[in-house]
Amino acid sequence: MRRMTARPANAHQARLLKLLRDGGPNSRAQLGDQVDLSRSKLAVEVDRLLETGLVVADGLAASRGGRRSHNIRLNPELRFLGVDIGATSVDVAVTNAELEILGHLNQPMDVREGPVAVFEQVLSMAAKLKASGLAEGFDGAGIGVPGPVRFPEGVPVAPPIMPGWDGFPVREALSQELGCPVMVDNDVNLMAMGEMHAGVARSVGDFLCVKIGTGIGCGIVAGGEVHRGATGSAGDIGHIQAVPDGRPCACGNRGCLEAHFSGAALARDAVEAAEQGLSEELAGRLEANGTLSAVDVAAAAAAGDATSLDLIREGGDRTGQVIAGLVSFFNPGLVVIGGGVTGLGHTLLAAIRTQVYRQSLPLATGNLPIVLGELGPTAGVIGAARLISDHLFSPA
Amino acid sequence: MRRMTARPANAHQARLLKLLRDGGPNSRAQLGDQVDLSRSKLAVEVDRLLETGLVVADGLAASRGGRRSHNIRLNPELRFLGVDIGATSVDVAVTNAELEILGHLNQPMDVREGPVAVFEQVLSMAAKLKASGLAEGFDGAGIGVPGPVRFPEGVPVAPPIMPGWDGFPVREALSQELGCPVMVDNDVNLMAMGEMHAGVARSVGDFLCVKIGTGIGCGIVAGGEVHRGATGSAGDIGHIQAVPDGRPCACGNRGCLEAHFSGAALARDAVEAAEQGLSEELAGRLEANGTLSAVDVAAAAAAGDATSLDLIREGGDRTGQVIAGLVSFFNPGLVVIGGGVTGLGHTLLAAIRTQVYRQSLPLATGNLPIVLGELGPTAGVIGAARLISDHLFSPA
DNA sequence: CCGGCTTTGTCCTGTCAGTGGAGAAAGTCG
DNA sequence: CGACTTTCTCCACTGACAGGACAAAGCCGG
The missing domain is CATH 3.30.420.40 (ATPase, nucleotide binding domain)
Structure with missing residues (x-):
């Protein structure tokens, strides 16, 4: 499958994508209840999203006493990569667009080995996940590192426990290797995002x-x-x-x-x-x-x-x-x-x-x-996937 | 003068009001440079604001090599009351809509005397400011109290240093007395807002x-x-x-x-x-x-x-x-x-x-x-005026 | 099997926000 | 006085959106 390159064209589409991500499949009518748009306008935006391939309509839901509704859902072939680099280990996971973990690998590793060695590890783990049939490619990746990050650029700054990473263009390098958009953040922020998305928060x-x-x-x-x-x-x-x-x-x-x-x-x-x-x-x-x-x-x-x-x-x-x-x-x-x-x-x-x-x-x-x-070791990778999905599900 | 009751009808108008508040008088053209609207649309919104009386066009600015521009400014008769209740004193000030202090009174007073006594004091200070010709009435008031506040309701909660204030409906009471909208916040937050508006921040x-x-x-x-x-x-x-x-x-x-x-x-x-x-x-x-x-x-x-x-x-x-x-x-x-x-x-x-x-x-x-x-004792009252102006300059 | 009822989705038209261009108004400068 | 500039106004065109009418597709009871 060719990777998705489309982005929502406006705030409405962004809103719809996030509703589908956080709430799962929905009919047009259900979406309409949550989004304060007329049915006609909603239909237009959903149709446009269908055209881009970001969402798909697969099958009809059971009737609730009237005409059966179409199931609108995020394209089930979308794949995000969540990477959580800890001080002593690396977690890599594949998720679908609803941020459900499809596969998760963990590998002990010392960050102090530096960005090059760690990247090699991350890429080989990503390759392994791909090889096991969970993904043919990635539509986006989020990555957390155990230190401060200049967020807009995706570059670690003055990280105390990871010398050698200072100023390393994590975002750019990983984006190049994976061929998809990448966002970088501090690992703790991603854990917070993970728990906010799917955990206790x-x-x-x-x-x-x-x-x-x-x-x-x-x-x-x-x-x-x-x-x-x-x-x-x-x-x-x-x-x-x-x-x-x-x-x-x-x-x-x-x-x-x-x-x-x-x-x-x-x-x-x-x-x-x-x-x-x-x-x-x-x-x-x-x-x-x-x-x-x-x-x-x-x-x-x-x-x-x-x-x-x-x-x-x-x-x-x-x-x-x-x-x-x-x-x-x-x-x-x-x-x-x-x-x-x-x-x-x-x-x-x-x-x-x-x-x-x-x-x-x-x-x-x-x-x-x-x-x-609530999420234990998966909080970081879920947060990472959430980070990139927030980015990709916003108007370009 | 009858007090203003109008509020901006949409986000554009709110934006314009805040630009005029923070940047002072402006021509339509200057506003257009800051607001990313077409000249025609801008003219429409400005005209509507003129109709409401929130802004006025007084006189023509000096020419800069072409047709002279109209000076658009916030209605100079608008008056906000800023109140800063400290532990041991009360500050009350009158500002215009650009949050410039027109008059400022300070009076020693112990908050522990309770809301009734303090309110009496505040109202008499406000009356004195009115009597001195600085205001004929108030379009809005902000008030800071030295303790936690349930912000949406404008009610102090469990204030350690001001027993007797717990649950007292500050916002409602003051609004009734002054006959204008009131917002309540913690005094420290207002100081921060003051320094953010006109001080070092x-x-x-x-x-x-x-x-x-x-x-x-x-x-x-x-x-x-x-x-x-x-x-x-x-x-x-x-x-x-x-x-x-x-x-x-x-x-x-x-x-x-x-x-x-x-x-x-x-x-x-x-x-x-x-x-x-x-x-x-x-x-x-x-x-x-x-x-x-x-x-x-x-x-x-x-x-x-x-x-x-x-x-x-x-x-x-x-x-x-x-x-x-x-x-x-x-x-x-x-x-x-x-x-x-x-x-x-x-x-x-x-x-x-x-x-x-x-x-x-x-x-x-x-x-x-x-x-x-930078603002010393005026930070609180400026912040208070800013608080209510932020409120009034937002779409209803 | 049929007709009433419900839910879902589509189509169409009217309204309104907003753009961009033409041009009028009111200046400056040589 | 004419060329040029800046500001403001007017107008026609576009596109977003609501809301109602209507079609599609199901339920149910008789």
Whole structure:
């Protein structure tokens, strides 16, 4: 199949495409109910969309007591590629135009190997997905990187944990390789978009999405729009001071949140605890694997290891204190916790909640749910697909 | 004169009104350059606005080498009332439709006297402004209160420092008394709007406006729009923890920013220092007045008093630490410092800057101006007038 | 099988917003 | 006084859109 190149010609068409994406197949009449256009005008726009091939009419729906309606849906052959580059792994997924995941691959990989090596990996994963028959090509791709991005250009800027990526033209390079439009964003923003599209944050206008993985970041959604900040570094909360004169951080300061709690910090603390003989559980795991990760701590905690539970609780306290400040400041309607360490589950969540509810003002916390993300590792790739679909489903 | 009741009939008219408000008088041709409409269409819309009386054509401009143009301007008889209720004083100003202040009154008053007493005061000040011939009536009023507001209804909610105001229908009551439309917002948000309209934040899309007065608050502007949060309490940063296990705060917690630095905290610390004999300068002033305020500390500091300078510096450090976190989180393009304690001037500013530049990431601070507000005590009333004019200059 | 009823989709006409060109009005300048 | 410029007005043409009439296609009960 030849890839789609059409874009909606006007705001009406854009609106219709997004309704079909978010609400699934619909009859013309159902669309008319949602879009405040006359039936005639609607019919015209739908016909034009049918001509472009962006949507198709396949078959008739069951009757509801009258003439049967045509099923209007997004072209089922459209394919988006969602790429989520984490600090230590790469996720690549194919979705249809309704952003349903058709195939998903995950591969451990260190971003610090640089853009060239990572791109090679991403492309080979995309090729594998294609080879398995899920796609013949891609109509668009979204990609998230673990650092600040100059959004309009799709270029990472001054990323602390990914040297070598600074200024690398991610958007342009990937667009060239894949032969389709590409949008680039920070991975945390994409997670927020994912949860907003298909996760816990559906229909919430203002929320925060805290991602705790190798580092810590926070997606900010205000009025339904992702807030990226003046230089694309909004949400970079890993280096907010959590502990005065605390642990030294890679950034040069002391007491940064990330230095006290994150996947990396937790692993480090666990190794320390094991070596000091504080926990047999952790020591055993360290001996077995030669190293420890957040997953080990989670497992040890699940097995009742007190030291691990303490580590998690303490980290949750630190994180909760910082989030409490952000809640006072931003007054979100929802806080989503996600990322690798969500395996720590309810021990972590309880600690965070306690701190936030204790420290923030009642008005801000009165009706504030603090919940785990619903989509887990797929939030990023869904958000990435959503990013590019938002772009392609807007008037050119 | 009968008050204006007309509103723009469509988006074009709204756009034109705002251009005239922000850019002053213009010819039809100049308007046409800014609005992307054909001359004919523009002429039609301008004529309709002339019919409504919202704008007037008074006289001809000097020729620029051809036919002289008509001066189109907002009706110079339009009057807005801007009200800024602070914790300890009330500001009331009259503006024309271009939001220029025609008259401004300030009166000390404690908000805790409750809405009835404060309203009486506001109305008498408004009456005095009318009596002095500045206005025959008001076409709209904006009012800021020092606490969270449920914005759509214009009702304060759970305001910590203004008991008795909770749920009081400010908008409705004032609208009834003045006989014109009224909008209500948090005072800090209005300060931000004021600085955005006519102050240092002109043409900045994302910025923070920290107001340090009796308490501390922060106006948040994202994408040119004020962010009010899920329950209207966004920007309430006074109770973010600045010092672990620090001073007890009225809110029940310890170490809140406001407990360590604010007009009230500074006065308290100054009295303490004077009583402990740490500063002759302050002790002298305390003896003279029987009390000390932030103004005294500012004066003492200006006179070189080391203790006062230390107090200011320490407060600036605390505030700077909190702002540093907010800068990392929000990544603003500008930080404005305003409110009563800006009399502390550059000592304060320097301390804040030092902390922010030291603690926030380079990308977020690289090109981040941290400046004092330009409008001083008029920021609030200008912002209030702007609020209601934004409302009235939008299609009904 | 037929006629009333419902729902869906199509067609057509009238209205209104908006464009762009012609030209009138009112200047400047040499 | 005439050539040129700028501003504003008028008018005819286009296209977006609403809303009603109507056709198509189903249901159901008799």
